[in-house]
Amino acid sequence: MSVQEDGGHRGTEIAARTERRWATISVIIIVAMALLAAFAGIHRATMPQPRVETTDPSRLHLSGEFAESNLGSVLEANGAVTVRAIGQQYSFTPACIVVPAETPITLRATSADVVHGILVQGTNINTMLVPGYISEQLMRFEKTGDYLMPCQEFCSFGHEGMWGKVRVIDQAKFAELAKSGGRLSCVGQ
Amino acid sequence: MSARDLFTFRNRHFTTSTGITAAIFIVTAIAGFIVLPFAQHWLEFASVWDAICSAAGVPQRPAAVAAAQDKRVSEVVLTSHTLSRPNQEAIGRGATLAQRCAICHGPTGISRADSPNLAGQYAAVIYKELHDFRSGARTNAVMSPFAVNLTDREIADLAVYYAYLPRLPAYHPTPQLPKPNIVIYGAPMRGIAPCGSCHGSLDNKTGSPWLEGQSEAYMKAQLQAFAAAERRNDISQQMRNIARAMTPQEIEEAAAYYASQPPDIVKAVD
Amino acid sequence: MLANRKLILAHFWLAFAVFGVALMLGAWQMFIRSPLGTWLSNPELYYRSLTAHGTVMGYVFPTLVAMGFGYAISESALEQRLVGVRWGWAGLWLIVIGSIMAVIPVALGRASVLYTFYPPLIGSPFYYIGVVLVVVGSWIWVALMSINLRVWRRANPGKAVPLAMFANVAGSYLWAWTALGAALELLLQIIPVSVGLKATIDAGLARVFFSWTLHAIVYFWLMPTYIAYYTIVPRAIGGRVYSDTMARISFILFLVVAMPIGMHHTFADPQVGAGFKFIHSAFTALVALPTLLTVFTICASVEIAARLRGGRGMFGWIRALPWDNPMMLALAFSFVMLGFGGAGGLINMSYQLDSSIHNTQWITGHFHLIFGGAIVIMYFAIAYDLWPHLTGRELVDLRLIRTQLWLWFVGMIVTTFPWHWVGILGMPRRMAYFDFGDPAIAPQALSVTFSAIGGFILLTSGILFLVILARGMRSPAAEAGAYRFSLAVHQPTTVPLALNTHALWVALMIALTITNYGYPILTLAMTEGTSVPAVYVGAQ
Numbered sequence: 001m002s003v004q005e006d007g008g009h010r011g012t013e014i015a016a017r018t019e020r021r022w023a024t025i026s027v028i029i030i031v032a033m034a035l036l037a038a039f040a041g042i043h044r045a046t047m048p049q050p051r052v053e054t055t056d057p058s059r060l061h062l063s064g065e066f067a068e069s070n071l072g073s074v075l076e077a078n079g080a081v082t083v084r085a086i087g088q089q090y091s092f093t094p095a096c097i098v099v100p101a102e103t104p105i106t107l108r109a110t111s112a113d114v115v116h117g118i119l120v121q122g123t124n125i126n127t128m129l130v131p132g133y134i135s136e137q138l139m140r141f142e143k144t145g146d147y148l149m150p151c152q153e154f155c156s157f158g159h160e161g162m163w164g165k166v167r168v169i170d171q172a173k174f175a176e177l178a179k180s181g182g183r184l185s186c187v188g189q
Numbered sequence: 190m191s192a193r194d195l196f197t198f199r200n201r202h203f204t205t206s207t208g209i210t211a212a213i214f215i216v217t218a219i220a221g222f223i224v225l226p227f228a229q230h231w232l233e234f235a236s237v238w239d240a241i242c243s244a245a246g247v248p249q250r251p252a253a254v255a256a257a258q259d260k261r262v263s264e265v266v267l268t269s270h271t272l273s274r275p276n277q278e279a280i281g282r283g284a285t286l287a288q289r290c291a292i293c294h295g296p297t298g299i300s301r302a303d304s305p306n307l308a309g310q311y312a313a314v315i316y317k318e319l320h321d322f323r324s325g326a327r328t329n330a331v332m333s334p335f336a337v338n339l340t341d342r343e344i345a346d347l348a349v350y351y352a353y354l355p356r357l358p359a360y361h362p363t364p365q366l367p368k369p370n371i372v373i374y375g376a377p378m379r380g381i382a383p384c385g386s387c388h389g390s391l392d393n394k395t396g397s398p399w400l401e402g403q404s405e406a407y408m409k410a411q412l413q414a415f416a417a418a419e420r421r422n423d424i425s426q427q428m429r430n431i432a433r434a435m436t437p438q439e440i441e442e443a444a445a446y447y448a449s450q451p452p453d454i455v456k457a458v459d
Numbered sequence: 460m461l462a463n464r465k466l467i468l469a470h471f472w473l474a475f476a477v478f479g480v481a482l483m484l485g486a487w488q489m490f491i492r493s494p495l496g497t498w499l500s501n502p503e504l505y506y507r508s509l510t511a512h513g514t515v516m517g518y519v520f521p522t523l524v525a526m527g528f529g530y531a532i533s534e535s536a537l538e539q540r541l542v543g544v545r546w547g548w549a550g551l552w553l554i555v556i557g558s559i560m561a562v563i564p565v566a567l568g569r570a571s572v573l574y575t576f577y578p579p580l581i582g583s584p585f586y587y588i589g590v591v592l593v594v595v596g597s598w599i600w601v602a603l604m605s606i607n608l609r610v611w612r613r614a615n616p617g618k619a620v621p622l623a624m625f626a627n628v629a630g631s632y633l634w635a636w637t638a639l640g641a642a643l644e645l646l647l648q649i650i651p652v653s654v655g656l657k658a659t660i661d662a663g664l665a666r667v668f669f670s671w672t673l674h675a676i677v678y679f680w681l682m683p684t685y686i687a688y689y690t691i692v693p694r695a696i697g698g699r700v701y702s703d704t705m706a707r708i709s710f711i712l713f714l715v716v717a718m719p720i721g722m723h724h725t726f727a728d729p730q731v732g733a734g735f736k737f738i739h740s741a742f743t744a745l746v747a748l749p750t751l752l753t754v755f756t757i758c759a760s761v762e763i764a765a766r767l768r769g770g771r772g773m774f775g776w777i778r779a780l781p782w783d784n785p786m787m788l789a790l791a792f793s794f795v796m797l798g799f800g801g802a803g804g805l806i807n808m809s810y811q812l813d814s815s816i817h818n819t820q821w822i823t824g825h826f827h828l829i830f831g832g833a834i835v836i837m838y839f840a841i842a843y844d845l846w847p848h849l850t851g852r853e854l855v856d857l858r859l860i861r862t863q864l865w866l867w868f869v870g871m872i873v874t875t876f877p878w879h880w881v882g883i884l885g886m887p888r889r890m891a892y893f894d895f896g897d898p899a900i901a902p903q904a905l906s907v908t909f910s911a912i913g914g915f916i917l918l919t920s921g922i923l924f925l926v927i928l929a930r931g932m933r934s935p936a937a938e939a940g941a942y943r944f945s946l947a948v949h950q951p952t953t954v955p956l957a958l959n960t961h962a963l964w965v966a967l968m969i970a971l972t973i974t975n976y977g978y979p980i981l982t983l984a985m986t987e988g989t990s991v992p993a994v995y996v997g998a999q
Contacts, residue, residue, distance in 0.1 A: 011948070015702055019702055019705050022752070023752060026748055029751070030744045030745060033805065034744045036809070037744075040811045041810065041811050042228045046810070046811045048731075050232050052249065052729065053250065053251045053729070054248045055251065056988060058268055061263065088425055088427055089382075090382035090386060091431065092380075093426045093427075093430060095434070112425055114994050115577050119819065121899075122884075125814070126818070128725075128727045128728045130730055131662050146899075150885075150887040152819065154575075154577065157391045157392045157503045158387065158391075158502075159502075159890055160375075160502055161381050162382060163377055163379075187433060195957060196963065196966070200956070202956075202958070210715070210967055213742070218734070221734035225734075225737055226733070243732065243733070244734025244735075245732045246735060247732070248989065269993055270992065376894070377892070377894045386502070392503070
């Protein structure tokens, strides 16, 4: 490249051309990244939740989807599992979520008071719980075992004590438990 | 500078920049609102319009789910503004009503037996427990018959009256004990936050009582009842989640500690 | 010689003083939640400290630096006396009053809501009003920058606006517009609840408003740093700016695309539609463009300096650079941190990768590396470069300056690299303590310890920085001459109207804000029944 001040017109042109090339490369990099993100989202099924759904946080316990008797895991007719949970100062209910391995799972959760977050360590399960809105996330566990599930957003002074758990058990074992009906969880075990 | 020279299609910079910006927006909007929703084969949309509305985030009410109702859970709705503005008349009415309660809870709201002290307790707490006793979400051989006949207004009056009473030292003084770990720190990995983050010394979660000077036997019994799910009127298991994770020894330590404390360390008021 | 040295010095000293205090709090936080510290018997103290640290470092410190630097640029680049000096002082006083008003409830534990506010948690109204005053004070600066440029234009019709001032004004417009999101959140939503006029608040809408501010604010923090890259570094190391036009385009791009991307902070939120998340994700990718362009132009400019100093060969010129010059050192450190931080940023911008690190310690590691590292180290460099012109005295101890920069760089790497790592392991943010004794998270203990040590290295460096500046106030007097900015290889005499004015780009910024934010904000605001009861924190 030309460093002389009197490089004149030709110097300017060379400089401009080099810049244009670099700008083109930059744009290509960026477009490639955006496409990659979209592609990965579809093929790894990690897209943000498709709908915005609302609910009244102070009346969750009275009736409907997030009433206490409906919280926990349920085996649906199609073999998939739905988990319903709430976050509140300073615990998740159920505090221990039980799910089968190698099964598509839909997590539906909301907050009863302030903003919380659900994060399952060692996975990419991660969603905010915003009072007034319902969070939905698809998940699937390949390996059985216990996973920690801390609250990942400051929810006032007891935030440091808000840790839940996810227990992934064998598919057959889960089906056995599900036979008795009701909502499953692993609290108190 | 003149805006007329700038914002005109004769200005190359104007046409290119707005053109590129609009193009990016349109392409990403088509991708985000139409292509991506339909590319997710696991989703079902009624129409293209439904897909677009969903992607735009039009708030929807969730499909109704019929859940089996459990008779033994609380039906009280509490917010930070529940009974937050008491008036003098309500307190006066509450004082009259409270004469019935004095046998167990003491004329000054301090119990001589192992019943809870109510003097200066948060109004929302008394309000909620009375409602729960009335509905049967919480039962107690002595308390339930009293609560059954209370009206909504009487419950509110009692709540604000007791909240209005000065916080006095407990009737059964014990030497002050050092803070056990479970009370100060909780046990994070078991999902137990410090007790004070709900029960008043750090912060107050609406509906949680302050505990200083309460009867040790009473608190221990309640913790055990929560742990065993014999008491279930804590909304969405908020206290069962904690008590269940506590060891029997921690329950004893916490009960003994709180019983030994004077009421003046409670910071939060409602 | 700058005419309004007192005004500029007052901004810088206030900025660096509050920076010192917040840095101390930060180091304490790193320590107390690490395995080295003992658990706090009152976790609220941690959140109190965190609120103060975030509020100062996010709102007060960078704003004051941008303002002081902006006044210096206006005077020296335009070579005209600053218009509206009294207003400048008024703005500064508003910030002082606002900061004091905000810090008192925080110190008393009545506003431990963290600098992100996140309702329905509600603290003392004085905290929020204080923050609003800080913002209003800075808006006075925005107006002054615009007025000064206008005055200069009238006196110099048709002439190319000096790059430094062009960028400075772009930064000020960006700030004026981006601060509006949080201002709306505070004024329309939080403060009415906090003073008791309303009892409920839409937490989802508040998060959307906040994302309007929360991301573009980063580019406002970044502006002084980029201005230094383009207009100070090449001059300080004896080179030329490779291209004046490319520099202008970079700043324009920041103005346009910094705003409509904030919702990548809400990828995991339930109240924002997936379509808008995708649009914001794509625009976030776009914001990498001005940075990529800048890296190219600055590397080329630096190469020019090296070749002018006799550097030869494909990479041999790197050795010919003036490495003992603090500006060169700061630039190199800044670029390294920008590189790592930027790579991390690419992960945050795509929601697939984001979901594995969202709201983990990775995020805190990321913005400390970018802001505390790449950006703040250039704030140091700016202060060192300006100091002789502000004090009329020389900064003599270059070695100490180099040590300070080295310490900051090393400290930042030691702090943030393990921080990113524990984030990948899933360590959540903003917790007062962790039970590292538990086997499930015991493997994180070592990394957290390293971070805490890094925090103390940073604190040492920060103290050293303040010592150097304080000593600079008392060293022998030396006339520093006029404050100059870098010249371009081809210094422009005229530039196209669009690259010499901001109107078109401000219009695009506002248009994109409307397209990308308008609908989500309106729907949430119009939907009934999404407001939830406020939860008041702490002792009332």
